[in-house]
Amino acid sequence: MKIRYLVTGIFAAGGFVTGGILLLDKTGQEPVPLALRAAASWMPEPMEVPTFASAAALDPKFDQDEVVPTFTTPVLTVAEIAGTSAPVIAPLLKVWSREVAAGETLDVLLAEAGLEGSERAEVSLALAAEYDLRRLRPGHGLTVETEIKGALRRVLLDVDDGVQIETVFGPNIATRVLSPEPELVILAAEAHIESSVFGALADAGIPARFAVDLAEMLGGTVNFRRDLSGGEVIRLMWREQRVEGGVIGQPELNFAVLDLGDTQFEIVWPDDGTGQATIYRDGEVMRVFAQPVEGARLSSVFGRRTHPVYGDTRMHTGVDFAAPRGTPISATAPGRISFIGRRGGYGRVVEIAHGSETMTRYAHLSAVPDRLAVGDRVAAGDTIGRVGATGTATGPNLHYEVRVDGRPTDPLSDERLAQAAKQEAQNDGAVARLGAARALLNEQLAALLAETSHERL
Structure with a gap:
């Protein structure tokens, strides 16, 4: 009997405790403000389906019977998708380059660039397919490009007149000759002879080698030691080929005038590469001479x-x-x-x-x-x-x-x-060629005089 009362008392006490806890929990929370409770329960009104003005309303000339265009979502083509792929990053390269010195061979240079024996042999064979390596001389340049990991990528040999021999290494080895496109420049100058033709040309900034051409053309007609006493005038017009401001090859004469005072000799060289020159004395054809070896x-x-x-x-x-x-x-x-x-x-x-x-x-x-x-x-x-x-x-x-x-x-x-x-x-228009050469020479000399006068000012 006592035990029953004890159990009943324990359950009653537990109920009171539980109820007290719940009451305290509920009363311990702060009340939510009405404005915040209203904002939390707000929902947007359903959006009405938009209506578009008819074509007739926008344009009175629109025919309502015409088909109204439909719009579809654009679809990217394969090419457009491919174009968005990540860019290919070229491997980092190590570049070695320097000029050929006296007594050096291609193999010596390639070894200095760090290439193994088999690689050097491969480079030599590839370059020799387009260039005679026996012609390698001081002043030529060599450039070797390799990947950071050591794989050979490109070899470039700079030879004469801006010409380059390039070999590219990869799945296939390809060698080609890179020839620059030269700019043709026409020049003219006048020189006064005081002691010798060579000295007069050099003093006037004219290639002195032209004295050889004049001696060759007029050697049997004019004695350059006996007939030239000083004060004679030489006017020359020549052409040069230039690449990046530097002259390549040898300059070539177009027209020469040697004025001795009482007699005037003129020489016209053709521009067709034959080297056949026409010599005039006082405006009349004197002889024709084709140089056996041009230049x-x-x-x-x-x-x-x-x-x-x-x-x-x-x-x-x-x-x-x-x-x-x-x-x-x-x-x-x-x-x-x-x-x-x-x-x-x-x-x-x-x-x-x-x-x-x-x-x-x-x-x-x-x-x-x-x-x-x-x-x-x-x-x-x-x-x-x-x-x-x-x-x-x-x-x-x-x-x-x-x-x-x-x-x-x-x-x-x-x-x-x-x-x-x-x-x-x-019979081949020699007089007409002489007239054209004179006109061009006078034009070039006038331009040179104007440029010189401007520089002095």
């Missing part, structure tokens, strides 16, 4: 000299033009091929007959065109061979000789050979 250096003149091989003094029966092996050789006047073959110390020879009395000989040739045969007619400027060193020669050069009735004569002064081409020039 070559006159290395030995006609007359007695010490032989370069045998060392004794003997007659030099022609003139020599020093030029690189393989340089084209041109006929100096029209005629017929009379001989192709070898003649002792002359080596490989081509001979051309100009009428019954006059013959020109071209010696030490390295090659003769296959198409050329005895009896063929050639014009002045036609290619009849290549510069070589066959026979008795110390190096690549052309021995050019003129014979009249079998006797050697000075190629720079013989008038009979000149007559073979003079008639052609007179």
